[in-house]
Every structure is written in structure tokens, then in C-alpha cells.
Amino acid sequence: MRVFVTGASGHIGSAVVPELLGAGHQVVGLARSDSSAEALAAAGAEVRRGDLDDLDGLREAAAAADGVIHLAFKHDLMATGDFPAAVAADLAAIEALGSALEGTGKPFVTTSGTLMLTFAGITGRPGTESDAAPAGPRVDAENYVVALADKGVRSCVVRLPPIVHSPLDHHGFVHVLTGIARQAGVSGYVEDGANRWPSVHTLDAARVYRLALEDVPAGSRLHAVADEGVPFRDIAAAIGRGAGVPTAAISAADAGERFAFLGAFVGVDNPVSSEVTRKLLGWEPAHPGLVEDLAAGHYFVRD
Numbered sequence: 001m002r003v004f005v006t007g008a009s010g011h012i013g014s015a016v017v018p019e020l021l022g023a024g025h026q027v028v029g030l031a032r033s034d035s036s037a038e039a040l041a042a043a044g045a046e047v048r049r050g051d052l053d054d055l056d057g058l059r060e061a062a063a064a065a066d067g068v069i070h071l072a073f074k075h076d077l078m079a080t081g082d083f084p085a086a087v088a089a090d091l092a093a094i095e096a097l098g099s100a101l102e103g104t105g106k107p108f109v110t111t112s113g114t115l116m117l118t119f120a121g122i123t124g125r126p127g128t129e130s131d132a133a134p135a136g137p138r139v140d141a142e143n144y145v146v147a148l149a150d151k152g153v154r155s156c157v158v159r160l161p162p163i164v165h166s167p168l169d170h171h172g173f174v175h176v177l178t179g180i181a182r183q184a185g186v187s188g189y190v191e192d193g194a195n196r197w198p199s200v201h202t203l204d205a206a207r208v209y210r211l212a213l214e215d216v217p218a219g220s221r222l223h224a225v226a227d228e229g230v231p232f233r234d235i236a237a238a239i240g241r242g243a244g245v246p247t248a249a250i251s252a253a254d255a256g257e258r259f260a261f262l263g264a265f266v267g268v269d270n271p272v273s274s275e276v277t278r279k280l281l282g283w284e285p286a287h288p289g290l291v292e293d294l295a296a297g298h299y300f301v302r303d
Contacts, residue, residue, distance in 0.1 A: 002026045003213065004061045006052065006093070007071030008045060009036035012111075012160070014168050015206035016069060017043050023210055028065060030058075030072065052089050055096040062100035067107040067213050070097060075171070081261050087137045094141050103152040109212045112142045112159045114198055114223065114272045115265060126228060126273040129159075129221045142221070149219030156212045156220045160205060161198035161227075161272060162265065163235075165290055167298045168202045173262065174299050177235075178243050180259060187240030188250040188258055190267035193233025198272040200226040201287035211281040222277040226285035229271030238291050242300035 003020055007013045008029025017040065020027050027045040031037040037047045050057040052072055062068050070093065077086040094110055101108050120133030132146075133139045148155040163173050181187035208224040216222070233247070240247040256263035278284060288296070 001066040001213070002028065002064075003067045003069060004028045004030070004048070004065035005045075005069045005071060006030045006058070006097075007073065009039045010071060011169050011172060012164065012202065012205060012209075013071050014039075014043075015166075015202045016071065016209050017045050019203075019206040019210045020213075021045070023214075028061065030061070052093045055092060058093055058096040059100040062097045062108075065106070068097055068101065068109070069209055069213060070094060070108075070110040071209075073111070079261055083137065083261075087141075090138070091141045091144070094144060098145065098148050098153060098155070101153045102148065105152055105154060107154040107156070107213050107216075108145065108148065109156045109158060109209055110141065110145045112138050112157050114159045114161050114225065115268060115270055116142075116159075117272065118268050118270045123269065126271040127223075128273050129223055129276040132221065146219045146221065154216070154218045156216050156218075156222060158205075158208055158212060158222045158224050159272075161200055161225050162270065163197060163199040163290060164202050164205055164224075165199060165293050165299075166202035166287070169299075174239070174294070176262060177259075178239050178299060180262075181236075181239055181243050181245050184258065185245055187236045187243060187245055187247045189233040189236040189247070190250055190252055190255050193231060193236060193249065195232050195267055195269035196229025196271045197232055197235060197268075198225045198227055198229055198270060199290040200224050201285065201289075201293065203287050204283075204285040208277065208281065208283055211283060216280065220280070222281070223272055223274040224277070225272045225274040226287075227289050228273060229269075230290050232266065234291060235294075238294040239299075242294055242297060
């Protein structure tokens, strides 16, 4: 299968591209910089220059492919606090890609996040693949993709947990939290830190994307989740050990100031089940869990 991949040189893409190539697929990766293009070419992928704002280019690339995996997201905007702009750009790109695939029966795999379940009111139990909200940030993109199943697209949404971890991760939330801990001299958690975050190893997540591309019912929602929910105080403690700083509770009132753009998320309880995904894809995580991976030390090596 000839697969067009956005975000192909990013954290998740750097695992998805080899996963696809290793399974015999051809990959056309979107690259907005020379360094990204060089990395993709070195990995064995074909390079298509462009970015998420080139909607006509996205439509053209999707129409020429046998399937599409959309991984790109404007994380730089989110980090500066302009999450709405990042969400709007993502939805526009997804609509461009999806419109080119209507009526073709081709697979279209996109990306969302499990944290959206909490803000959709899923609390007190693990979120499941069948849980959804009628509207909201990133939810609108999810619902658009699922609805493409009625327009002749084998569409699928992969929800990623807030922490996707491995040595391939260079800019994710673990790095952000580690930087905050080092600057503050303490690794913090909110109140009692009992709220839970799910996680998955990058290589395990990559396999979910490949399996979804190859064979999943149209309109599916999947959870690429290995650890259903790690107490945030345990995450903070592991980061504290690795960064060489103590661990301490932070009040909810101080979370915004301490954790910057992550302040709205660090106190969220987001346990998530992947039972349906495991059964549907025959997928089982094969790589270290979050706490074990943090103990390996690669997140705490300074440049």
C-alpha cells in the first residue's frame, strides 16, 4: 500500500514510518523542512514537501495515495497557549484529506487524545472506545472522521494518551514536566496526586496505526493505551528521581502558574481502557511501561 503520512518525521511518525516500511508498505512523508526531508529519505520514505496549511497539497497527496495516516499537529501553538488555533488547523487539514478520499474505500487514520474524554464528562470510570462527545476541541475532528464511514472512507481515529514515551520522544510532556521540575527544584503533582494518566510506548503506538491502516472497520475509534492509568504522583516521583529533585504536592490553585500550559491537565483523572482495541486488532503492548521507561534514565540525560 502506498501511504501518505503527515507528521512523518515527528515523534510518533519516526516510529510509524519504519513500522509501515517493515510491513512492506511504501511511505510518502510530508516534510516542511530540509532536516525533516533528510530524515525521511534516510529512513527509506519518499518525501513530499509541504505543511498543514497547504490544503490543496494535502488533497492532492491523499488522492494519489492508497491510504493516509494523519499524525501532524501544531504542538508549537499549543505550547504557547494558542490551543484553539492548533485545533482549527488540525480540523482544516483533516477535512482536506478526508474530502479527497470520499467514495474511494481507502483507509484514513487520524489522531486524537484520551484527555478529551475527561473534558467530555467521562469521569469515575475508565474511558472506552465507544465514549464520544457531540462537539468540542479535537472532538469535532474525531466526529468528522467517524462520519466519513458513511461517505465511502474506511476511517479511523486513534486516541493517544497524554504520555507517549520512549527514547524517540524529544519534546513530549515528560520532557516538559522534567524541565519544570528542574527549574522549580521540585517535581510536583496536584493535591494528593491520585489522578491517573494513561500512557503507551511509542513503538506500541506505531503498531496500532499500522494495524488500523491495514484492517479496521470504518468509523472505528481506537485507544493506543498500554498503562490504563498511572497515578500522577508516581509519574512525578519517577521524574523527581531521574531529575535529582524532591517530589511535593502543589495546590490546585497554583497548578496554572507552576505547570504553565499543562496547568489545566495535570490534575485531570484520565484512566482509559484499550480492551476493545486489543481485541479488534489482536494488539498487545510489548515494550516497557511508563515507570519502567522513566527508570531507564534516557529522559534525564542533558545535552
